[in-house]
Amino acid sequence: MFWGFSPAIDFLHEMDKTLLEGRKELNILLVGAADARHILQTMARYYVNNQLITINYFIIEVVMELIARQMLLLVVALEPKEKLGLAEKARLWMELYGNTLLRHSSYEYLVNKSVQLIHMVTDIKFLARRMPTFNLSQLKYREKDILENIFRFWSVNTFDTVKLWDERVRKSLGVRYDSKEGAFDWDYSMKLKDISGASVINSGEFKKWRRIGIAFSWLETEANSSNPTLACGVVLNGDKLHHMGYMGDIRAGPFFTFGLKCDDADMMKTYNGVHIKRSSDIFERNLMRIFYEIENQAEYEPDISEFDPNLGVSVVADDLPEASDVINLSGHESSGLQNRGTINKAKEDYSCLPGPEPGQSITFLPRNALTTHPHKVDYQNHFQAIFIAHNILQYVTSDLFNMADKGAVIVFESIKFCIGISKEEVVSHQKRIEKLAEESNCDPIGNFDPFINEFAFFKIKK
Incomplete structure (x- = not known):
């Protein structure tokens, strides 16, 4: 979804x-x-x-949460380099896109951008200045109200992604839940690997995503904040915001969009028939190329020395944390504003990256x-x-x-x-x-x- x-x-x-x-x-x-x-x-x-x-x-889109997420992902992608560096932008985008848990810095970014997105939906002049590529004029007033509620929900995050993820997995597997590792391994070995082009996805990263919903991870980072952009059915009831939980994909994963192929030969190398690089690494490299070319309208030439040669199959260990461990780690998320850091409620005074001349626009149509x-x-x-x-x-x-x-x-x-x-x-x-x-x-x-x-x-x- x-x-x-x-x-x-x-x-x-x-x-x-x-x-x-x-x-x-x-x-x-x-x-x-x-x-x-x-x-x-x-x-x-x-x-x-x-x-x-x-x-x-x-x-x-028939679901407004998908409109909201696309607005957020485009805001991230079109941030000027003065606001987000290339590598940081790629990893932030990946976390928001496909992880149940975020790094604290990514979570703070999300909260602050949620406030800015509320300004964009409610203030046409600010939208035209901050994100001139967006056109919300065709959305109905009710749909704009729903978007505002979704962004408000993101900014007051009480969404326990890991618990909800575990409930979905438990319900999906039924009596097989206690042997879920075997079920995940079966799906990888007997289903995913047989699909043309999918063998680049590493078994470790696939099973980690199936277990706790984290598709993209790096050795030097720790994710412990819930990702509320994965909430479905956000509605306002009185003065409280409610949701219907997580209703997205728990079987295949978010790897297929940018994580299967790469123009760089070093990212597609194999050893004894096994891909050296993870799908996550390919995904990151492709995003860095896209973001660089959008901003510079010139070919991206990666500096290989900037990338850790040890990343690849070796980083994905078999002893990954259980969902219960991550639930304990992220239990503070429902405690509210005191864990959020500083929220910038003032309207941002800069614009997104300009599109190539003579321009590009993105119009969101009603459901x-x-x-x-x-x-x-x-x-x-x-x-x-x-x-x-x-x-x-x-x-x-x-x-x-x-x-x-x-x-x-x-x-x-x-x-x-x-x-x-x-x-x-x-x-x-x-x-x-x-x-x-x-x-x-x-x-x-x-x-x-x-x-x-x-x-x-x-x-x-x-």
Whole structure:
């Protein structure tokens, strides 16, 4: 729920160049993408495509918590280097993205940014100055109120992520809970490793995530503060904020978006058929490249001397802490404001990183846009690219493609990385994609093997 199950896409690279010729503006629709990975990847590679074109991203999510998280992740990604260094930005982004627990410094950052995000939602002028790439004008007032409540909840964190995570694991495994290590090892050895491209994920980091929800960790850091951005169903009841717990993924993990492949050969080396680097290390390197290229619009050349050569399979030990140990460690989280440090309630006086000229914008559409916007005149033939997440496919009809321009690229996410589904379900998902594409007058681009390909690409021929 909180992350995608496919790698990030550079949409400019995937588009037919004839579609871009003479065009001054490009509109991209992301349906259920769950995170900002495609936006960041396209922003980072803008200079490679050398297109002086305005790019407008439009986001549809059916859950407001996903809108809130994407706003936060984009705020982090677009921080100027004077506010966040490259390596620190990457690790902070990873923690907020896929860990149940945060370092104290990361938690303090989250609390302070939650206050700033409240200002952005409630003050249009401040939003235009602080995050000019954001456009919240199409959200309903009720949806903005929900966003404000979510950010308030993050700033007063009483969310015990580890306890809630353990409850989910216990319920999922049932009588197998006492032998959960064996169950996790089975899922890794018999399911995850068999998936094409997933062998780079280290067994230790996968099992640690399955056990306590920490996907990304480093030797010199300690995480002991709950991550409230993983809360679902935040609602205001009287003067109190309530939540429905953690309802996200506990089977596959957040590794697939940036943690499978890397342009740097040193990150993909193997020894006796085993990857030397963890998926977490690859994830971090890819994020550093993306953040550097967004800010500098130039190729990122990593300084290998800056990276610890000992990081890799050797850091992931078998004697990882049990969930109960981490619960004791993080038990102070519900105690309130005294553990938070200084909260900056004043509005920040700087702006995010400028997008490449002539600019980029990110528009958040209302939750019902999936059914209402295909019938709006302003959105007919509006988008030159549309991405559809695998878990949203069941809600998509051919009406959605009324918004697609002639020659537009349509990208369907596969379910190859979803653990615990049968081969029959994979094939059934493929057939739903092909049926919807046929009904929507789409031609396939290349072949689609649901067991190998992360995406199915189509092109509107109307």
